Amino acid sequence: MQEKINGLLEELAKAFADVKTMQELNDLKVQYQGKKGIITELSAGIKDVPNEEKKEYGMHVNTLRVAFNDAYDKNKTRLEEELVNKKLKEETIDISLPSVKNMRGSKHPFNRIIEEVEDLFVSMGYDVVDGPELEDDEHCFRLLNYTVGHPARDAQDTFYIDEEYLLRTQTSSSQSRVMQANTEKSPIRVICPGKTYRRDDDATHSHQFGQVEGLVIDKNISLADLKGTLEIFAKKLLGEETKVRFRPSYFPFTSPSCEVDVTCFKCGGKGCPLCKKTGWIELLGAGMVHPNVLKMGGYDPDEFTGFAFGTGLDRLAMFKYAIPDIRYMYGNDIRFLRQFDRKDEEYEIKY
Ligand code: DAH
Numbered sequence: 001m002q003e004k005i006n007g008l009l010e011e012l013a014k015a016f017a018d019v020k021t022m023q024e025l026n027d028l029k030v031q032y033q034g035k036k037g038i039i040t041e042l043s044a045g046i047k048d049v050p051n052e053e054k055k056e057y058g059m060h061v062n063t064l065r066v067a068f069n070d071a072y073d074k075n076k077t078r079l080e081e082e083l084v085n086k087k088l089k090e091e092t093i094d095i096s097l098p099s100v101k102n103m104r105g106s107k108h109p110f111n112r113i114i115e116e117v118e119d120l121f122v123s124m125g126y127d128v129v130d131g132p133e134l135e136d137d138e139h140c141f142r143l144l145n146y147t148v149g150h151p152a153r154d155a156q157d158t159f160y161i162d163e164e165y166l167l168r169t170q171t172s173s174s175q176s177r178v179m180q181a182n183t184e185k186s187p188i189r190v191i192c193p194g195k196t197y198r199r200d201d202d203a204t205h206s207h208q209f210g211q212v213e214g215l216v217i218d219k220n221i222s223l224a225d226l227k228g229t230l231e232i233f234a235k236k237l238l239g240e241e242t243k244v245r246f247r248p249s250y251f252p253f254t255s256p257s258c259e260v261d262v263t264c265f266k267c268g269g270k271g272c273p274l275c276k277k278t279g280w281i282e283l284l285g286a287g288m289v290h291p292n293v294l295k296m297g298g299y300d301p302d303e304f305t306g307f308a309f310g311t312g313l314d315r316l317a318m319f320k321y322a323i324p325d326i327r328y329m330y331g332n333d334i335r336f337l338r339q340f341d342r343k344d345e346e347y348e349i350k351y
Contacts (some may be wrong), residue, residue, distance in 0.1 A: 001054075005060045009067055010040065016071040022079055025072070032068050041067050069324065106341035109317040110329055112209055114193045117313070120236050121191045124229075126214070130189045131174035133167060133197075140168050143176035143296045144253040152252050157199040159207075167197035171213035172253060175289075178215060179297025186307070187218035188295025193313065203325045204217050212311030217306035219301060223256070226286055226307035234262045234283065237316065243269065245280060254308055256312055265319065279320065284311035 012032070019025050032039045042061045049057045106114075118128050118270060131139075146153050156169035174192035193212040201207055216225065227246065234242045234282035242262050249259040262283045264275035271277040286309035299306075314326050321340070323329065328336045 001057060005064055008064055012064070012067060012071065019075050019079075022076075025075055025079060025277070029072065030297055039068060056203075063103070064072060069302060070146055082291070090283070094123055100178055104341065106335065106337055106339075108329075109321055109323065109340050110313060111315050112340065113313050113317045113320065114210070116237065117191065117193060117233075117316075120233065121214070122306055123302055124232070127190045129178055129192045131168070131171065131177050133195055134161065134165055134271055135168035135173045136164050137166065138164075139176045140170070140173040143180075143293065144172055144290050145290050145296075146252045150252060152250075158197050159199070169198050170196055170310060171211040172308065174213055175215050175253070175308060176297055179299060182298075185298055185304075187216075187304075189216050190214070190217075203327070204315075204318075206326045208330055209315075209326065210272070211310055212313055213308065213310045215289070215306065215308045218237065218302050219304060221288075221305045223288060223307070224273075226309065228287070229307075230286060230309060234260075238262060238265050238319065240283070241293045244283075249285060249287075251285055251287055253290050253293045257285065257287035258311070260284050260286055283315075284309050286310070289303075 015028055015031075019028065019316045029037075031037055034040065035151070040060065046054060046057055046061070088286045122128065140148070141153060142148070159167045161167075171194050174190075174194075178188060178190055178192070191212055191214045194210065195208060196211045198205070199207065199210055200209075214229075227244075231244050234244050241264065245261040245263075246258045247261065249257045251257040260283050261270035261280040264272060264279055264281050266272050266274045267279065269279040271279045275281050286307065289306035289308050294301040294304060294306065314329050317323060317329065317330065318326060
């Protein structure tokens with residue numbers, strides 16, 4: 001028996017020395033420990049061994065079993081390691097390959113314009129002030145000299161929440177809030193950009209749009225200050241060659257009031273389809289703050305004067321980026337938004 005086992009141990013060693021794959025290892029397991037395997041049959045054979053030899057026989061079979069299990073475990077570990085190393089080699093990452101690009105968002109043209117306008121006015125010493133979009137009649141109209149039933153309210157129909165509250169029709173509503181909030185009644189120099197709402201829907205008017213209001217109150221503020229400020233505003237935003245024209249107009253909260261045009265940035269003032277052949281494009285409304293508005297805001301009109309102006313932010317963005325329809329600004333069409341992922345100087349605008 002001893003010899004037989006020694007022979008089997010030798011065979012076993014040779015068999016394991018030749019194992020190169022998991023499949024071969026599994027085959028060996030079947031060959032030795034399967035239903036009809038060498039070790040299985042040797043174990044079963046114990047019943048034919050005389051009783052006094054059973055113990056020794058059992059010990060020999062066990063020696064073979066332990067040798068097999070030992071060799072099996074070692075080879076299994078070896079093969080698994082080889083497999084992992086092979087995989088690692090095959091899957092080395094080439095870091096010089098270009099990566100998969102993530103889609104990057106871009107700044108909405110509306111926000112681009114707000115930032116540009118804010119930067120300009122902050123550089124001139126203005127503060128940027130926010131006001132509520134859900135406004136009351138008092139701040140949106142009454143404190144701006146639109147008495148109840150005033151005909152100028154007709155042009156500003158909006159979304160009413162109830163008798164008193166509405167979605168603001170103009171950022172001029174922030175004027176009265178700024179004046180009220182300034183309890184010291186010291187000079188004011190602010191711009192108020194934000195969203196506004198009206199009952200409108202066509203290529204140049206949307207139910208939602210943006211405005212920036214400007215307000216300056218101090219002693220000895222004159223129309224000349226307003227003119228100088230708006231000239232800088234137009235030139236910085238639309239180009240140094242831009243000329244500015246003031247036309248008389250009417251707004252309840254300013255007197256005198258004016259509308260301000262700029263030379264068409266497409267044709268330079270010669271006349272083209274964009275400016276409807278006039279050479280001019282309407283940019284904003286402005287004027288000297290009405291004494292009633294100053295009074296209602298707590299400022300003495302004999303001591304203080306001021307100017308105000310208000311312009312559409314979407315309108316500015318449409319001019320600047322040649323956007324043909326205001327509704328693109330609110331459509332969330334990713335093809336539209338993707339066009340605004342560059343710096344301003346990288347645009348070549350074609351009308
Ligand atoms: N809020 C006015 C509008 O929506 C624009 C405006 C005109 C603002 C004259 C002003 C101003 O501050 O003085 O039509």
